[in-house]
Amino acid sequence: MSDETEISTGQTPDQFDLVIRGGRIATASDVFDADIGILDGRIVALGQALSKGLREVDARGKLVLPGGVDAHCHFDQPSADGSRMADDFDSGPRSAAFGGTTTVIPFACQQKGQSLRAAVEDYHARAKGKSVIDYAFHLIVTDPTAQVIGQELPALIREGYSSFKIYTTYDDLKLDDRQILEVLALARREGALTMIHAENSDIISWLTEALEQDGKTAPRFHSAARPAVAEREATHRAISLAEIVDVPMLVVHVSGGEAMEQIAAARARGLRVFGETCPQYLFLTADDLDLRGFEGAKHICSPPPRDRASQESVWHGLANGTFQVFSSDHAPFRYDDTTGKKLRGENASFMHVPNGIPGVETRLPLLFSEGVGKGRISLQQFVALTSTNPARLYGLYPRKGTIAVGADADLVVWDSTREVTIQNEDLHHNVDYTPYEGYEVTGWPQIVFSGGNVVVENGELIAKAGDGKFLECGTPDILL
Incomplete structure (x- = not known):
């Protein structure tokens, strides 16, 4: 396992705000099974059989990806x-x-x-x-x-x-x-x-x-x-x-x-x-x-x-x-x-x-x-291309773009077996067409978290307007 993914081995909280249990976690370098403990919007523990969370999400059989x-x-x-x-x-x-x-x-x-x-x-x-x-x-x-x-x-x-x-x-x-x-x-x-x-x-x-x-x-x-x-x-x-x-x-x-x-x-x-x-x-x-x-x-x-x-x-x-x-x-x-x-x-x-x-x-x-x-x-390449590398290039890593202790709890529980036919009437932009109308895809988000809070769950919007924060970007990482 690379340095990018940290497994918590020290003392963890008695209770997390959220625990995502049993998912198959993917980062830009690793794929492994673990629970994710989240407190105050950040990932604070990765491990097996973490203590209880105020909310528990069963991710068995699903992937858990960085947002x-x-x-x-x-x-x-x-x-x-x-x-x-x-x-x-x-x-x-x-x-x-x-x-x-x-x-x-x-x-x-x-x-x-x-x-x-x-x-x-x-x-x-x-x-x-x-x-x-x-x-x-x-x-x-x-x-x-x-x-x-x-x-x-x-x-x-x-x-x-x-x-x-x-x-x-x-x-x-x-x-x-x-x-x-x-x-x-x-x-x-x-x-x-x-x-x-x-x-x-x-x-x-x-x-x-x-x-x-x-x-x-x-x-x-x-x-x-x-x-x-x-x-x-x-x-x-x-x-x-x-x-x-x-x-x-x-x-x-x-x-x-x-x-x-x-x-x-x-x-x-x-x-x-x-x-x-x-x-x-x-x-x-x-x-x-x-x-x-x-x-x-x-x-x-x-x-x-x-x-x-x-x-x-x-x-x-x-x-x-x-x-x-x-x-x-x-x-x-x-x-x-x-x-x-x-x-x-x-x-x-x-x-x-x-x-x-x-x-x-x-x-x-x-x-x-x-x-x-x-x-x-x-x-791993999928995660790197769509999350980790842009976070690095634009000065947001490791706060964004990975699943690691200390990172923002921006996470996606991903159903890799769900089959969807893309139709514009099902999308949520304000455009009257999609160039991908009728494309059949396998794999779709099930639950989306931002800072440990649910944004989308099972096709329903949970977050409110203004929940998102403006981010100041740091020095780009040009050592990719």
């Missing part, structure tokens, strides 16, 4: 185009909890010309008193002025916002190479982790204009406008910039083999480059953008889903360590809504369709069923 950490999701994020996200800090975290996630990290997004601190204050106001589970914030830096670089961002990093995202595409978000270098240099000085959305903006705009001139504007052409080479080039460039500065970096929502090769090659050379992927790159393909009428707009996201070969590449990357993190990239826009996918109507060009798909609730069941259930990844 999921979804480190890439978007809730109530303001936009520049008039679109509106369907999920706020009420519905989004609630949906996450029903899927077995107990910590979410969405984005406080700076608008061009806006103070970064103002963006953070606005996001706190949007979140206040709503979330049923704990949450932290990443920052999105879109306007790295002297004020932002010299004062605001360093101060915010020290206050617990230790990660931020930058873009190489989207006119209202992208930074040029010089700006990226300046931001990366600041991340090195302050010990922050930079996340990067890597696609070549000029390739995309050039191809988009050519497609539009030919009248090729249907949703399926979104994929043609954002080919794998655009992601590969930007990934290579981002890694090169990080290498110049000698700073860690995470490439987010990687879609397939070409970008993966850049990450794997960099890691083989000893660079601290990490990779994240998402469910859409395992379960969707470009064909899903070519549905009848405008339906393909439901699957528009960037980078777009690729092909079957890309799916297999991503599965291999999850198994061989190319990817350290598996996130939902939940970006919830309603389909049949003029503030969502139909922002410009049903005949709009793909370039005007808000990018993103929902997935915060289905992230864990999909990966467990198709990954662990079919032998593509181990149970």
